[in-house]
Amino acid sequence: MDLKDIKAIIDLMKKNSITEFELEEKDSKLRLKRGLNGGSPVVQQADDSGSMISMPVSATPMLAPAPAVAVVVNTGEIDIKSPMIGTFYRSPSPEAGPYCEPGTEVNVDSVVCIIEAMKVMNEIKSEVKGVITQLLVENGKPVEFGQPLFKVRPT
Amino acid sequence: MFEKVLVANRGEIAVRIIRACKELNIRTVAVYSEIDANSMHVQMADEAICIGKAASSESYLRIDRIISAAEVADVDAIHPGYGFLSENAHFAEVCESCNIRFIGPSPRAMNALSDKAVSRALAKKAGVETPPGSEGIVENEKDALANAKRIGYPVMIKAVAGGGGRGMRIAHNDISLVKGFHTARTEAEKCFGNAGVYIEKFIENPHHIEIQILGDNKGKIIHLGERDCSVQRRNQKLIEESPSPLLENKFRKLRDKIGKAAIRIAEAARYTNAGTVEFIVDDAGNYYFLEVNKRIQVEHPVTEEVTGIDLVRAQIEIAMGEPLRYSQSDIVMKGHAIECRINAEDPFDDFRPSPGRIEMYYQPGGHGVRMETHAYAGYTIPPTYDSMIGKLIVTGKDRREAMDRMNRALNEYLITGVKTTISFQQAIMQDPNFRRGVYSTNFVEQLLGGARRELIEEKT
Numbered sequence: 080m081d082l083k084d085i086k087a088i089i090d091l092m093k094k095n096s097i098t099e100f101e102l103e104e105k106d107s108k109l110r111l112k113r114g115l116n117g118g119s120p121v122v123q124q125a126d127d128s129g130s131m132i133s134m135p136v137s138a139t140p141m142l143a144p145a146p147a148v149a150v151v152v153n154t155g156e157i158d159i160k161s162p163m164i165g166t167f168y169r170s171p172s173p174e175a176g177p178y179c180e181p182g183t184e185v186n187v188d189s190v191v192c193i194i195e196a197m198k199v200m201n202e203i204k205s206e207v208k209g210v211i212t213q214l215l216v217e218n219g220k221p222v223e224f225g226q227p228l229f230k231v232r233p234t
Numbered sequence: 235m236f237e238k239v240l241v242a243n244r245g246e247i248a249v250r251i252i253r254a255c256k257e258l259n260i261r262t263v264a265v266y267s268e269i270d271a272n273s274m275h276v277q278m279a280d281e282a283i284c285i286g287k288a289a290s291s292e293s294y295l296r297i298d299r300i301i302s303a304a305e306v307a308d309v310d311a312i313h314p315g316y317g318f319l320s321e322n323a324h325f326a327e328v329c330e331s332c333n334i335r336f337i338g339p340s341p342r343a344m345n346a347l348s349d350k351a352v353s354r355a356l357a358k359k360a361g362v363e364t365p366p367g368s369e370g371i372v373e374n375e376k377d378a379l380a381n382a383k384r385i386g387y388p389v390m391i392k393a394v395a396g397g398g399g400r401g402m403r404i405a406h407n408d409i410s411l412v413k414g415f416h417t418a419r420t421e422a423e424k425c426f427g428n429a430g431v432y433i434e435k436f437i438e439n440p441h442h443i444e445i446q447i448l449g450d451n452k453g454k455i456i457h458l459g460e461r462d463c464s465v466q467r468r469n470q471k472l473i474e475e476s477p478s479p480l481l482e483n484k485f486r487k488l489r490d491k492i493g494k495a496a497i498r499i500a501e502a503a504r505y506t507n508a509g510t511v512e513f514i515v516d517d518a519g520n521y522y523f524l525e526v527n528k529r530i531q532v533e534h535p536v537t538e539e540v541t542g543i544d545l546v547r548a549q550i551e552i553a554m555g556e557p558l559r560y561s562q563s564d565i566v567m568k569g570h571a572i573e574c575r576i577n578a579e580d581p582f583d584d585f586r587p588s589p590g591r592i593e594m595y596y597q598p599g600g601h602g603v604r605m606e607t608h609a610y611a612g613y614t615i616p617p618t619y620d621s622m623i624g625k626l627i628v629t630g631k632d633r634r635e636a637m638d639r640m641n642r643a644l645n646e647y648l649i650t651g652v653k654t655t656i657s658f659q660q661a662i663m664q665d666p667n668f669r670r671g672v673y674s675t676n677f678v679e680q681l682l683g684g685a686r687r688e689l690i691e692e693k694t
Binding site for chain 1: 268283284285286287293298299301302303305306307332
């Protein structure tokens with residue numbers, strides 16, 4: 080069960096107005112609960128060691144603004160933000176593999192992506208030592224100044 | 235035909251440009267700094283791209299970021315507004331090389347009028363008088379003294395690269411000349427990166443009269459009459475009106491003469507798009523060329539109201555390659571328009587800037603009243619840019635009606651949460667000399683010097 084699957088389930092829940100969802104598999108259990116007046120959903124995922132990991136999942140905003148009902152667990156992640164305006168690319172070239180994935184360890188100087196502006200390919204450095212936990216922008220999409228690109232858990 | 239235009243500016247002028255684009259069915263892209271995220275121009279545009287931190291040097295002045303945004307949004311043209319990069323020939327060149335149309339004069343025309351000394355030389359060639367002054371930059375003290383003697387005191391020492399009223403000093407004798415020469419050079423170096431200064435005759439009781447021009451890409455240039463901007467404080471304009479009471483009351487024939495002089499200068503520079511040619515007129519009706527403002531100006535609505543022509547729309551049409559749809563004979567000035575700039579400043583505390591959150595906001599309306607603003611109730615005026623809240627423009631069938639209507643409108647205008655210059659504008663509008671149309675650029679200093687505080691009612 081990875082993030083993409085969880086996001087897909089949350090979308091389905093929203094579309095069908097389901098507020099609670101529980102799935103038990105051989106080595107893991109997933110429970111999703113949506114706030115009744117539309118707060119951010121909370122993901123509780125038990126891994127096979129039996130411990131509960133709660134992660135906040137940022138959902139698309141509901142139409143009616145409402146107080147957040149969910150519990151947001153601070154995981155200590157920080158954002159790598161875009162220092163410029165341009166187009167975001169995950170790899171140095173279309174044929175090459177991506178610079179990083181969720182799970183990649185990075186140092187302060189590690190290149191995490193390319194932002195292309197005015198035909199110049201700018202290598203963007205992580206600026207933080209840690210582990211990439213989330214990729215926030217799709218390959219080839221435009222980004223603006225200050226836009227979060229990755230989530231990193233610092234080490 | 236442009237499909238998309240990027241507005242490289244903020245505040246009220248960005249709103250103005252977006253409106254003109256919408257009326258032409260052109261999609262708009264706003265750029266904004268982080269502190270401007272809630273600004274009106276960001277909300278009004280079809281798309282918005284954040285280009286940096288609050289400081290202008292990190293955002294609105296960043297050519298690279300603006301061009302990146304223009305490319306990412308795939309725009310056809312950029313409108314630079316006024317201030318910021320609007321008169322930056324290098325920016326215009328970069329736009330051209332990136333195949334993005336710059337809505338303004340060509341880089342070549344900008345360079346032909348690059349600084350004041352160069353512009354004066356061009357004006358001379360076009361047969362237009364400039365204030366008696368030094369031929370070009372004054373290099374040293376000895377030169378300065380010789381020039382001042384030839385011109386005759388009082389003189390003004392001005393920075394060649396100066397603008398917005400900065401880098402100027404007045405001297406009435408040799409001692410103040412030498413002192414002023416050195417301090418002006420130091421200030422010019424600090425503000426504009428260019429220490430060059432020239433010397434000009436200082437005209438007592440000068441009237442600031444400027445001519446609006448429009449030129450298409452085929453070389454046709456027309457003028458749209460004058461604006462009188464003599465009501466200034468520390469060289470910052472407060473009130474502008476059209477037609478000029480000085481020309482209407484005393485020198486009717488000057489409008490045509492000055493208008494033609496403005497066109498000759500524009501033609502000599504091969505000027506295109508919108509611009510303003512500034513003149514100084516003395517009490518005897520002598521007029522002298524000052525400089526050309528190579529952009530749309532803050533006070534353009536005043537001309538729009540008396541001529542009925544949308545100048546920002548004209549700018550966009552000219553940039554799209556359309557020929558000017560008006561001839562000189564089509565330009566008729568009807569009625570009288572006055573603009574009051576409303577700033578977030580405290581007139582009771584030496585006009586100290588008063589940024590902050592606007593709590594209540596009710597702007598005037600009614601027949602003949604036009605507001606150009608980005609402000610709204612709940613908007614926080616950031617401290618990082620100019621203090622202008624908006625422009626109140628009023629039109630009447632004659633000057634008397636316009637002034638009375640402006641009084642009525644200023645009385646209705648309600649802004650709480652920040653200090654504003656509304657009450658100060660009211661004091662000017664009710665001043666007997668202003669009402670008679672007898673004023674020069676000394677007007678505000680004289681008013682402030684003698685004003686009794688109870689004449690200025692504070693709005694709560």
